[in-house]
Amino acid sequence: MLEQRIQQHFIDSADLKYQAAQTLSHPIAAAVQAVLACVTSGGKVLACGNGPSAAEAQQFAAFCVAGFERERPELAALALTSDNTLLTAAAGSHDATQQFARQVRALGQAGDVLLALTVHGNDPNLLAATEAAHERDMTVVVLAGRTGGKLAAMLRETDVLISVPHDRAARVREVHTLVLHCLSDGVDAQLLGEQEIPI
Secondary structure, three states, X not given: OHHHHHHHHHHHHHHHHHHHHHHHHHHHHHHHHHHHHHHHOOOOEEEEEOOHHHHHHHHHHXXXXXXXXXXXXXXXXXXXXXXHHHHHHHHHHOOHHHHHHHHHHHHOOOOOEEEEEOOOOOOHHHHHHXXXXXXXXXXXXXXXXXXXXXXXXXXXXXXEEEEEOOOOHHHHHHHHXXXXXXXXXXXXXXXXXXXXXXX
């Protein structure tokens, strides 16, 4: 019984990825172009999310700075989820919904990209960060589930919504990981040319 349950996780995950490939390829390509335009003009990516999505934000920033699968110059990126002092200061003495927005206002500049990761798209601190990014004339890329929630409604024409068509958080996050790999690979391919990656 347990093994069948485990196998079903693999099947469900594979099915969702297969079904979403065609739907998500266009917005992922648009996100690649947004990140590419940002980093090649001297800008940076500011990434944020809550809980497991915070770890995904850190992972993407690491891919930008340290590289993905190929050697290349460092790309400017910062996870807004990494500074515990800033995060706990916001929680203790300020409105916690502003924890990312304050960093965006302090660090963000026109031409930068805010990458916001969320399952449901209704996180108050991500909504505030998006508002702050728009104040700074930044492009916003949102990775979300299903409809993208309130975040989707905030996005401008120049922003990008990558919304995984599923309600279950585990499935959404699995696809988010793949999307981040596609973003990283896409940026590398545009910068360095397409080539097969050796195993």
